Amino acid sequence: MLEVELDIFSGMPNPNWVLSNRQEKTLLQLLSNEPSQASSVKLSGNRYGLGYRGLVIRHIKTDDGTWDAAISKGQxxxxxxxxxxxKPATSDSAADWLLKTAMRQGVVLADEIWxxxxxxxxVAPVTRGPRDPTAAIDRKRIEVPKIRADVPYKPGVEPHETWWACGSNYFTANAGVFNAPDHVLRNNCYCFASNHLADVRYALPGRRGGRPATSLTCGGVIDGLRADGWKDGCEPNALTIVMVIWPNFDYHFYRLVTGGPYWWWGHKPGGTPAKYTDDCGHAIYQYQGKGYAPNxxxxxxxxEFYGYFYQNNWTAFVA
Structure with a gap:
């Protein structure tokens, strides 16, 4: 049994649907005719940005359908x-065909999504200039709290694990940690912004604090942030983030990853790699008030730009 996920959101769950046996047969034929259409789900490159990032095909259950039969027989x-x-198709596109199956499987997508x-x-263009803030930062070992997936959460008890990161004060340019093969698919933009390697694919503002965001509005998401301990505004040497919203559909966060004189920002579009560049290829940093920042x-x-939030912690725990 195959599930299709339309990878388009950063924080909220992506639309998904299950293929029928007949649809599995068609997909198998399209991919067998041109296997190069299938690529790694992890998108190891850093050029993919906010918005549509293809479709993820996931085998969720073994059954007697066409797909499993072909795999088991070595076909x-x-x-x-x-x-x-x-990857573009030279003949019949499996992605284009899969998008048509959404409606047939009862998935209603808004016109703006289409x-x-x-x-x-x-895909963000490649531009010249500095792209990685870690080179100018002294590397040192720090202890950063992390909730492991195999450790049940207990209020007031935070399991710790020591891992390498780059940083000073509360700034940590650690995209590589979140982009490790075991974690890149399992942490969204809120996990990265909070500097919490939570392995919660759809971490939601407020869920950890007991008031999960109930609407994709400024007030709805900010109420969730406050429940998780975030305060409005900026403060020196604090864990600082910025929230933006795709109206009615999704939220996204950026985190300040270095201090001055170069103020670098990073972000992680959904289950794809964290990076320090925007959708136009700009390095997100400012020097002496010039350059690029989330605004x-x-x-x-x-x-929709909804401002700055901070916590006086290395990590803001999320769930």
Whole structure:
């Protein structure tokens, strides 16, 4: 049994649907005719941005359908999880066909979602200039709290694990930690912004604090942030984030990852790699008040800017 996930959101769960046996047969034929359409689900490159990032095909259950039969007989060979739509097809596109199956499987997508998808995969151009803030930061060992997936959460008890990071004060340029193979798919933008390697794919503002965000509005999400301990505004040497919203659909966060004189920001679009560049390829940093910051960068459909929030902690725990 195959599940299709339309990878388009950063914080909220993506639309998904299950293929029928007949649809599995068609997909198998399309991919067998052109296997190069299937690529790694982890998107190891850093050029993919906010918006449409192809479709993830996931084997969720073994049954007697066409897909499992072909795999078991050695007639086809595909991993249990892969992505289509990243690499262009030279003939019939599996991604284009899969998008049509959404409606047939009862998934209703808003016109704005279709419009974003119609523009193709969000790929940021490569621009010249500094792209990695870690080179100028002294590397040292620090202890950062992390909730492991196999440790049940108990209020007031925070399991700790020591891992390498770059940073000073509360600034930690650690995209590589979140981009490790075991974690890149399992942490969203809120996990990265909170500097919490939570392995919670759809961490939601307020869930940890007991008041999960109930609406994709400024007030709804900010109430969740406050429940998780975030305060409005900025403060020196604090864990600082910025929230933006794609109205009615999704939220996204940026985290300040270095201090001055170069103020670098990072972000993680959903289950794809964290990075220090925006959707236009700009390095997100400012020097002497000039450059790019979350308020003036390319953010795709995330047009609503809702300001700065901070905590006086290395990590803001999320769930």
């Amino acid at each position: 086809a060979s595909f991993p249990n999880e892969f992505r289509v739509g990243i 419009e974003v998808v119609s523009r193709g995969v969000a 003036n960068i390319c953010r795709g459909g995330y047009t």
